[in-house]
Amino acid sequence: MAGGNSNPSNANASKTPSNIDQMGFRAGPGPRPGEVPKVRSKDTAGTLRRIWGYLKLQRSTLVWVIACTVLTTLFSLLGPYLIGKMFDDYIVKRQYDGMFRMGMILFGVYVLGALFTWIQQYMASSLSQNTVRDMRSDLFEQYQRLPVPFFDRKTHGELMSRAVNDIANVSNTLNQTVVQLIASVLMLVGSVVMMLSLSVWMTLITVLTVPLIVFITKKVTKYTRRYFTEQQKQLGEVNGFVQESISGLKVVKTFGNEARSIERFREINERLRAVGIKAQSLSGSMGPMMNTMRNLTFLIIAVFGGVFAYHDLITIGVIVSFLNYSNQFSQPINQLANQYNLFQSAVAGAERVFEVLDLEPETSHEVRREAAGGASRPIRGDVVFDRVDFSYKPEVPVLRQLSLHAEPGQTIALVGPTGAGKTTIINLLTRFYDIQSGRILIDGQEIRELDKEALRAQIGLVLQDAYVFSGTIRDNIRYGRLGATDQEVEAAARHVGADAFIRKLHDGYDTHLNAEGGNLSQGQRQLLTIARAVLANPAILILDEATSNVDTRTELHIQEAMKLLMQGRTSFVIAHRLSTIQEADAILVIQGGEIVERGTHEELLQQNGFYADMYNNQFAHTQVS
Numbered sequence: 029m030a031g032g033n034s035n036p037s038n039a040n041a042s043k044t045p046s047n048i049d050q051m052g053f054r055a056g057p058g059p060r061p062g063e064v065p066k067v068r069s070k071d072t073a074g075t076l077r078r079i080w081g082y083l084k085l086q087r088s089t090l091v092w093v094i095a096c097t098v099l100t101t102l103f104s105l106l107g108p109y110l111i112g113k114m115f116d117d118y119i120v121k122r123q124y125d126g127m128f129r130m131g132m133i134l135f136g137v138y139v140l141g142a143l144f145t146w147i148q149q150y151m152a153s154s155l156s157q158n159t160v161r162d163m164r165s166d167l168f169e170q171y172q173r174l175p176v177p178f179f180d181r182k183t184h185g186e187l188m189s190r191a192v193n194d195i196a197n198v199s200n201t202l203n204q205t206v207v208q209l210i211a212s213v214l215m216l217v218g219s220v221v222m223m224l225s226l227s228v229w230m231t232l233i234t235v236l237t238v239p240l241i242v243f244i245t246k247k248v249t250k251y252t253r254r255y256f257t258e259q260q261k262q263l264g265e266v267n268g269f270v271q272e273s274i275s276g277l278k279v280v281k282t283f284g285n286e287a288r289s290i291e292r293f294r295e296i297n298e299r300l301r302a303v304g305i306k307a308q309s310l311s312g313s314m315g316p317m318m319n320t321m322r323n324l325t326f327l328i329i330a331v332f333g334g335v336f337a338y339h340d341l342i343t344i345g346v347i348v349s350f351l352n353y354s355n356q357f358s359q360p361i362n363q364l365a366n367q368y369n370l371f372q373s374a375v376a377g378a379e380r381v382f383e384v385l386d387l388e389p390e391t392s393h394e395v396r397r398e399a400a401g402g403a404s405r406p407i408r409g410d411v412v413f414d415r416v417d418f419s420y421k422p423e424v425p426v427l428r429q430l431s432l433h434a435e436p437g438q439t440i441a442l443v444g445p446t447g448a449g450k451t452t453i454i455n456l457l458t459r460f461y462d463i464q465s466g467r468i469l470i471d472g473q474e475i476r477e478l479d480k481e482a483l484r485a486q487i488g489l490v491l492q493d494a495y496v497f498s499g500t501i502r503d504n505i506r507y508g509r510l511g512a513t514d515q516e517v518e519a520a521a522r523h524v525g526a527d528a529f530i531r532k533l534h535d536g537y538d539t540h541l542n543a544e545g546g547n548l549s550q551g552q553r554q555l556l557t558i559a560r561a562v563l564a565n566p567a568i569l570i571l572d573e574a575t576s577n578v579d580t581r582t583e584l585h586i587q588e589a590m591k592l593l594m595q596g597r598t599s600f601v602i603a604h605r606l607s608t609i610q611e612a613d614a615i616l617v618i619q620g621g622e623i624v625e626r627g628t629h630e631e632l633l634q635q636n637g638f639y640a641d642m643y644n645n646q647f648a649h650t651q652v653s
């Protein structure tokens with residue numbers, strides 16, 4: 029992996045992310061797929077203003093949505109009124125001509141209503157999809173720009189959840205709630221106005237049935253919601269367990285724990301089944317229950333309406349209109365209550381997205397510096413660390429007064445026990461993190477004054493965990509320098525000895541790999557990343573040697589390729605191979621964030637200190653060429 033485009037999160041992929049969240053986010057993993065976010069919004073008004081900022085970009089679509097919603101509602105309100113009129117003016121008076129005419133008008137009203145509903149749905153979907161596309165793009169761009177410390181502190185699950193679940197929540201809400209909110213309010217007000225204009229007493233009777241409906245709906249939804257939340261939780265458990273079992277498949281198999289996994293899965297699966305039945309059956313009974321309530325309301329209106337009509341207080345047509353209006357009137361009340369929760373969770377989701385968008389991106393400094401005239405020039409590869417102090421968390425120093433000098437073309441081997449600070453040195457050189465005191469100089473210039481992108485373009489990174497992207501082998505090598513020709517890509521592969529195995533593959537250089545590396549061995553993937561670095565042709569090279577789980581032949585291949593790659597470049601190698609260490613111009617032995625010994629292999633053996641001990645324990649009896 030090479031250059032500024034390398035996958036930075038890999039540099040620290042094996043490190044435990046800190047639980048202390050300096051970005052001000054909630055610690056811990058985000059909701060699993062399918063889980064309902066439990067957070068409530070903190071600043072609803074502010075968040076809505078920002079969503080409005082996105083909506084504003086689609087002003088004309090928004091106007092369409094509102095206009096169609098108003099028209100649809102008006103048509104819905106007109107229908108019952110016209111039916112009442114048809115009864116009173118034509119059906120009761122047996123005027124068939126007028127009845128047919130009215131019938132045609134009503135037909136037109138219903139068809140137009142349906143047409144506008146369709147346009148409204150289409151426009152609302154466009155509005156929400158365009159909006160969330162913009163939000164998703166902004167979030168993805170921000171993910172590309174944020175500094176590495178942000179990713180070290182977040183779990184991948186949480187970041188994924190922001191990009192997928194939270195945005196899906198916003199999309200659903202924009203799609204349904206916004207339209208329904210406008211429609212419900214209009215419908216509610218419109219029905220009451222229309223009903224009042226027909227009969228005040230009948231309106232009162234209809235309105236009196238509402239509290240009963242609301243009461244029953246509330247009771248049922250309380251239980252359904254509880255079971256639905258529980259169902260989502262169990263679904264999250266199932267998802268999580270499947271995910272875990274697939275990624276840890278080899279571990280499960282090697283320890284022979286398949287039966288235990290199946291048993292545990294059965295338990296979780298069973299819990300999901302039980303709660304699923306409760307949630308589904310209760311929510312399924314909601315419809316029939318509402319129908320019964322509606323029929324009861326119909327009955328009440330028919331009986332009272334009949335009595336009023338008998339006393340000539342209202343006409344039969346008014347009863348018919350009321351039967352329709354009572355239906356239209358109770359619906360929005362239920363909808364408004366249901367939409368509120370969806371709305372809340374969407375605002376909370378949007379808030380989590382905006383939280384990320386508000387973080388300071390890494391490149392903004394560079395843009396300012398470039399604007400100030402800081403030009404970037406090729407690097408020779410002279411690297412100096414001058415009394416560098418660094419800590420990830422203020423209270424835990426990691427590097428102390430660390431000084432080193434690498435001349436252009438030199439190979440520096442970094443050795444030392446785990447957790448000593450080797451990767452940290454690399455993190456500082458690539459400016460994934462910035463130092464707290466001391467200086468790092470590249471070609472005599474302070475690293476902080478260099479353009480981060482230009483600096484990284486001059487640094488090649490080949491990590492233990494050879495990362496390949498989904499795409500062809502050719503694409504993967506070309507990732508080192510996007511402008512490279514096919515010939516250059518193949519030359520780079522030949523240079524590192526990868527050409528032979530690539531040509532043996534079914535589609536050669538056009539073989540498609542998935543992000544997990546497809547059917548390539550770890551060693552072959554490593555060779556691809558080395559070819560990628562060759563193509564990038566960086567002045568400074570960082571190699572994190574694999575602790576070797578590849579076969580000896582591939583291992584020799586990789587060693588050869590690395591040697592070729594290191595020629596003429598300043599190389600920092602987190603070294604595990606004796607050959608690399610022996611051939612290095614200088615070995616730096618790091619312990620507890622300090623360089624405790626430095627020198628060549630022979631010099632250090634003569635010192636008979638930490639390095640000599642390590643050598644005697646690890647390498648003295650092994651024959652590594």
Ligand SMILES: Nc1ncnc2c1ncn2[C@@H]1O[C@H](COP(=O)(O)OP(=O)(O)OP(=O)(O)O)[C@@H](O)[C@H]1O
Nearest residue numbers: 043046180420426445446447448449450451452453
């Ligand atoms: N992102 C981070 N946030 C907080 N602490 C960290 C982070 N990365 C590393 N550390 C801590 O810094 C110290 C030095 O870690 P570093 O990764 O540099 O060690 P290393 O010498 O590369 O170890 P290894 O050989 O195991 O890779 C360790 O104590 C580690 O726990």
